[in-house]
Amino acid sequence: MINYSHYLKKNRHTIFLFHGVIPKNNSLLRNYTKKHLELKTFKKIIKDLDQNGNCISIDELSEHIIKKKKFPDYSFTITFDDGFENNLIIAAPILLNLNMPFTIYVTSDFAEKNVMSWTDKIEYAFEHTKEKTIILPWSKKEITIINVDQKVGIINEIRDKVKKSKTIDPSKFSDYILEKLKIKKIYKDKFLDQKINSKQICDFSKNKLICFGAHTKTHKVLSYLKLKELEKEIKISIDFLKKNCGLEVKYFSYPEGFEGSYNKKVIEVLKKFGIVSSPTAIHGTNTINTSLFDLKRIMVT
The missing domain is CATH 3.20.20.370 (Glycoside hydrolase/deacetylase)
Structure with a gap:
């Protein structure tokens, strides 16, 4: 520390x-x-x-x-x-x-x-999804998301791309991710959310x-x-x-x-x-x- x-x-x-x-x-x-x-x-x-x-x-x-x-x-x-x-x-x-x-x-x-913030929603989606791949709108290719390291890499890419963009609506983008990862309901955490x-x-x-x-x-x-x-x-x-x-x-x-x-x-x-x-x-x-x-x-x- x-x-x-x-x-x-x-x-x-x-x-x-x-x-x-x-x-x-x-x-x-x-x-x-x-x-x-x-x-x-x-x-x-x-x-x-x-x-x-x-x-x-x-x-x-x-x-x-x-x-x-x-x-x-x-x-x-x-x-x-x-x-x-x-x-x-x-x-x-x-x-x-x-x-x-x-x-x-x-x-x-x-x-x-x-x-919840859009980033918290995205973290939740990647943690709880059963999907094995995702296609991001700017890459147009399937990305494997089987393990934590792969998921963290994608979330970091999303954070960087969305925060730097004046045209991407973060809230709508998090909804897009929830849909793609087939997350229908978020169960909020008492301490994190x-x-x-x-x-x-x-x-x-x-x-x-x-x-x-x-x-x-x-x-x-x-x-x-x-x-x-x-x-x-x-x-x-x-x-x-x-x-x-x-x-x-x-x-x-x-x-x-x-x-x-x-x-x-x-x-x-x-x-x-x-x-x-x-x-x-x-x-x-x-x-x-x-x-x-x-x-x-x-x-x-």
Whole structure:
């Protein structure tokens, strides 16, 4: 296991990007990216960071950059993307016990409808299919999918192709895969799939160590959208937190977050709706001169 404390720097700030924490990984294929950490691994990572760094909130981070105030030595911030329920029922007790502040960026459709992401649907389909081959629309040839390694290779190809495409609709594509692999029903996993609901957000937001930010309505790549849809994706996710729980929503994170997943137009719309910062998923650390809309993070897997 990596000691993530080696990313902590004396005069720089490190933002860690988590997605979820589960009791144990029991799947053969699902969660192969380790998006959801096992609890024992998460505990070790947090203990290491607690012993070697200074955890500050997203509010404090923003204040340091706005006011150009020196960061505390070896400072870091903890963030979770998407809004999985396990953030609150498994990860939160560990963090709160150590008095560590953290931020959860919520995709409003995930929370409101307990929707699975398109990538989670595809992982599920490949794990549970009885089909031995598949034809992808861009290859036109039969690909063997008998073992886990073959399936992982295809899923990685799909992730790369779909995320880079401005024309492929991820939701429709996941439906295409489910059909091709003859998956008629998805049985959701309690820990891998359950999302935070509005009542939980309202209850947990009363704790000053927990901040909730927005993460769009449906997790679309924002730079690919026309202005009207871009504004809708951002505004609805902000309004979900405001209207359901009366929260002041100042913080956002870009879906996918890779270089090119956001641009000046996206930042302008975020500012229009009162957002003051939005971290990326681009690997790196930050200085007091880093733009609050170009913050780098370290993905924890």
